[in-house]
Amino acid sequence: xxxxxxxxxxxxxxxxxxxxxxxxxACGVEIISALPETWLVxxxxxxxxxxxxxxxxxxxxxxxxxxxxxxxxxxxxxxMLMQNHGFLASINGIVGLAHLYKIPLLMIISYRGEFGEPDxxxxxxxxITLPVLDALQIPWVVLDEPEHVAQRIAxxxxxxxxxxxxxxxxxxxxxMWED
Amino acid sequence: xxxxxxxxxxxxxxxxxxxxxxxxxxxxxxELQDIGHRPNFFYLQHAMGLASSxxxxxxxxxxxxxxxxxxxxxxxxxxxxxLTTLARYRPPNLAHIVFDNESLVxxxxxxxxxxxxxxxEGIAREAGVPRTATVExxxxxxxxxxxxxxxxxxxxxxxxxxxxxxxxxxxxxALIENRFQFxxxxxxxxxxx
Numbered sequence: 001x002x003x004x005x006x007x008x009x010x011x012x013x014x015x016x017x018x019x020x021x022x023x024x025x026a027c028g029v030e031i032i033s034a035l036p037e038t039w040l041v042x043x044x045x046x047x048x049x050x051x052x053x054x055x056x057x058x059x060x061x062x063x064x065x066x067x068x069x070x071x072x073x074x075x076x077x078x079x080m081l082m083q084n085h086g087f088l089a090s091i092n093g094i095v096g097l098a099h100l101y102k103i104p105l106l107m108i109i110s111y112r113g114e115f116g117e118p119d120x121x122x123x124x125x126x127x128i129t130l131p132v133l134d135a136l137q138i139p140w141v142v143l144d145e146p147e148h149v150a151q152r153i154a155x156x157x158x159x160x161x162x163x164x165x166x167x168x169x170x171x172x173x174x175x176m177w178e179d
Numbered sequence: 180x181x182x183x184x185x186x187x188x189x190x191x192x193x194x195x196x197x198x199x200x201x202x203x204x205x206x207x208x209x210e211l212q213d214i215g216h217r218p219n220f221f222y223l224q225h226a227m228g229l230a231s232s233x234x235x236x237x238x239x240x241x242x243x244x245x246x247x248x249x250x251x252x253x254x255x256x257x258x259x260x261x262l263t264t265l266a267r268y269r270p271p272n273l274a275h276i277v278f279d280n281e282s283l284v285x286x287x288x289x290x291x292x293x294x295x296x297x298x299x300e301g302i303a304r305e306a307g308v309p310r311t312a313t314v315e316x317x318x319x320x321x322x323x324x325x326x327x328x329x330x331x332x333x334x335x336x337x338x339x340x341x342x343x344x345x346x347x348x349x350x351x352x353a354l355i356e357n358r359f360q361f362x363x364x365x366x367x368x369x370x371x372x
Contacts, residue, residue: 031239054239056268059260066229066261070201070236073221073362074244075369078236096225097233101358 010038011178017042019146020108020171023153024079029106030054031071033064034081039110039176043081061086065093069103077157079106084113084129087168094136094166104160104167106153111142111170133168140168144175180317182278182340183210186249188317189324190214193247196368198328199237202249203230205285206344207278211249213345216352218364224354228258231265231275238270241365243372245272245328252279252293259302265333266307274327275308275335284344303335310334 021043024032032047033056034040047055058064064080071078082090087109098105112119113126133140139159143149153169160167186207193200200220202208208222223230234248255262255277265275281294293299304311309332314320320338327334 031236056235056239056264059263060258062229063232063235063258063261063264066226066232067236067239069229070233070238071240072236073233073358074199074237074240074365075362076240093226093229096227097223097229100225101354103358 010041012039012041013176013178014042016146016149016175017046019149020143020153021046023150024108025053026150027106027154027157028077029079030076031056031067031078032081033058033067033078035061035064035083035086037081037083037086037110039112039171040081040083043108060089062090062093065090065097065105068105069097069101072103079108081108083110085125087129088125088132091132091136094138098166099136102164104164106157106160107166107168109168109170110176111172114173116173129170138166138168139163140170142170142172144172146175149175180315180320180338180340181343182206182280182338183214183343184317185278185320185338185340186211187214188321192324192328193217193219195245197243198245198247199241199365200247200249201230201234201237203227203251203254205251205348207249207251209345209348209350212350212352218360220357221361222352222357227254228261230254231258231261234273234275235265235268235270238273239268241369242270242272244365244368245274246270247274247276247328250275250277252277252281252291252299253283255299256291256293256297262303262306262308262335265335266303266309269307269309269333271331271333273333274324275303275333276324276327277335277337278340279337280340280342282342284342285348288342300335300337303337308333308335311336313337313339315339
């Protein structure tokens with residue numbers, strides 16, 4: 001199979017992606033929903049290549065709320081991979097399903113549009129990601145160094161399952177981009 | 180065909196412990212509860228469009244169970260992309276039933292695009308759902324429903340129904356009670372097996 005252009009040419013960190021993926025596996029995640037995003041290319045490939053994980057490629061990120069909710073009620077751990085605009089596109093599902101029915105979600109979000117963002121089109125969403133998370137009372141933490149990734153993901157999942165609510169881990173440029 | 184009569188006609192099939200039912204909000208939820216709530220029924224009272232995505236999540240998580248989603252035209256139209264995701268993973272244990280009354284009945288009966296010719300079976304088929312059908316009468320519905328359960332293939336079944344709805348939509352089953360009863364039921368099934 002042809003390697004996608006993004007994987008060949010873009011300096012997305014393979015080692016950080018592996019640390020994140022290993023942390024999700026260590027948390028017992030068996031279903032991962034995803035919508036492709038530049039920073040997520042390696043994570044999505046790792047899920048696809050893993051026979052013990054079901055990758056669900058979405059048409060729109062809000063579907064992932066439904067899939068994770070179904071998986072949770074069925075007793076299976078899941079995670080969602082998305083860009084922050086995917087999080088913004090998921091809000092109705094988060095409020096009208098995850099919050100309404102007290103369902104944990106482990107959301108791994110590419111935090112585009114923060115300091116260092118060169119793409120003008122990412123800056124608007126980047127600027128409002130944290131206020132929207134706060135308005136929804138979704139606990140969040142940034143992942144910016146490989147050393148604390150595993151612990152923060154594990155603790156996020158623990159809180160999500162104890163509080164029965166969504167949590168967000170924000171992947172930063174410092175962690176994901178090697179330039 | 181009335182949706183209530185259609186639900187009643189297949190209700191006894193839903194009493195099987197290995198069948199898991201996810202419904203949308205509004206009339207479907209109220210009518211199924213009126214016929215009789217069971218612990219294997221989950222009613223998604225908001226988040227329109229996501230009942231089929233929840234069904235996909237359950238079907239992938241628990242391949243030993245048969246999942247039935249009772250969807251509606253308004254909800255499917257809010258998540259047409261979800262049909263492509265269903266088709267992509269095509270879980271054989273998922274029967275996706277769409278009650279199409281060509282309207283958003285619970286908010287006053289506003290006509291949906293199926294009233295002006297949009298064909299949800301056609302959309303599902305071209306999205307790649309392997310088995311699709313549209314039925315209009317009770318007998319045809321019961322037959323097609325049984326075939327969907329018996330088939331080892333993802334099915335989207337569009338059932339054309341009239342716009343009649345229940346007098347009210349709020350029942351005495353709290354949303355949270357339904358949620359925990361349902362997840363407990365699925366947990367018990369796994370522990371018994």
